[in-house]
Amino acid sequence: MERTNVFRKTSFYIDGQWQEPLAGKDYSVIDPAMETAFAMISLGGDVDVDRAVVAAARAFTVWQESARYERIELLERLLAIYTQRMDEMAQTISREMGAPMTLASGPQVQIARRHIRAMIDVLKDYQFDHPLRADAPNDRILHQPIGVCGLITPWNWPMNQIAQKVAAALAAGCTIVLKPSELAPLSAMLFAEMIDEAGFPAGVFNLVNGDGPGVGHAIARHPTIRMVSLTGSGRAGEAVMLAAAPTFKRVVLELGGKGANIIFGDSGIAESVRRGTLQCFNNTGQSCNAPTRMLVERSYYDEAVAVAAETARSVTVGPPSEEGGHLGPLASGRQFDIVQDYIKSGIAAGARLVAGGVGRPEGVKRGFYARPTVFADVTPDMRIAREEIFGPVLSIMSFDDEDQAVALANANDLGLANYIQTADQTRAERLARRLESGVVVLNGATRAPGSPFGGMKHSGNGREGGRWGLEEFLEVKAVSGWSS
Incomplete structure (x- = not known):
């Protein structure tokens, strides 16, 4: 494979800093218009996922208790930074997955901005704690963050899926280990820079590059990860469900379509x-x-x-x-x-x-x-x-x-x-x-904005977007005997 002006970007964003892989393997990112490598990343391994999960689990003990206004302020800051750097994001997406600049600078980047804005609006009004109903005031319903979440995203609309999943998980009070597609990883790494610039606490968001059989499988089977959200093929969905089954974690899948x-x-x-x-x-x-x-x-x-x-x-x-x-x-x-x-x-x-x-x-x-x-x-x-x-x-x-x-x-x-x-x-x-x-x-x-998105049958389960997307990252707890 011909390589011209290849730059290296092999580190992972873990625990609030960029860290070199413990089990990295070089992987060329290909310009689909030229069929040449233009960047080099690293594909991580189990030990890299473990390191990210440890950081996310430690951060969860604090982040799950964060106030609504704190999450809103950080998401608003992320939205502002994302808006300022959309041109840079469009250039990155266009180069790594081939979207023409009109598409890249339009829907490809704008839809992510819309998702973040919509989730902020949901967070402002969502009732995390409420009575079961008026005639049962002593039964309380609590919506609480599920824990450490593994997010696995595709290459075709990279920021659409990353923004949709990440904004919902953060709004819910969850912490994250993200694996973007190895075909289009640079936009995700740029997004990690924005997370860092926004000032999210260390360990709340972590990024580990890798492929499905490697990092994807490690995320799906990791016992500390309580939920996996995957957008990908039916084959990938099946593999994630099988790997996740022994740990009984929640699996949310947005798979293929044939509209x-x-x-x-x-x-x-x-x-x-x-x-x-x-x-x-x-x-x-x-x-x-x-x-x-x-x-x-x-x-x-x-x-x-x-x-x-x-x-x-x-x-x-x-x-x-x-x-x-x-x-x-x-x-x-x-x-x-x-x-x-x-x-x-x-x-x-x-x-x-x-x-x-x-x-x-x-x-x-x-x-x-x-x-x-x-x-x-x-x-x-x-x-x-x-x-x-x-x-x-x-x-x-x-x-x-x-x-x-x-x-x-x-x-x-x-x-x-x-x-x-x-x-x-x-x-x-x-x-x-x-x-x-x-x-x-x-x-x-x-x-x-905020309309739920997801499929039936072999197109998956669960929904993204709006309150439905937020609730995928929440556990429902029923408490009887609550003071009225």
């Missing part, structure tokens, strides 16, 4: 299809809530296929360093290979390729760039219809009526987010109740 976008003819086919196609391709298709299955009312199917194909052909790819609405590369060579394999499987299964296809876009010789791809005449048994691809690949199917649309949408092990496009609001709300997913979006609506 269905149900489009009725009365929604305005051209605009609905165009919007859905672009949303599928957003972040180069590397979003767990992407609407990757487009289900179209049969009498409008041909028009929808034509619009989706034309939309895909209008999408360009380009360097992450540039502004614009283009797609960047996929985040890694491994992800590029996975996406290519899925495209090949769609062709082999008999789906009709109407845009894109195998290989890099025309004229692109270097970088993990995939072609924006659309398949028509997809059937539910095909891999491209059943499995999460995590690339710019859209599968289109038709339906005859509401029942068939719902059956197709639900005929999947994954249940994270689904979408409905129709001018009939009553129908939209009726179908929303029937869809098996943790999130349903009607007619392109924007989700409000």
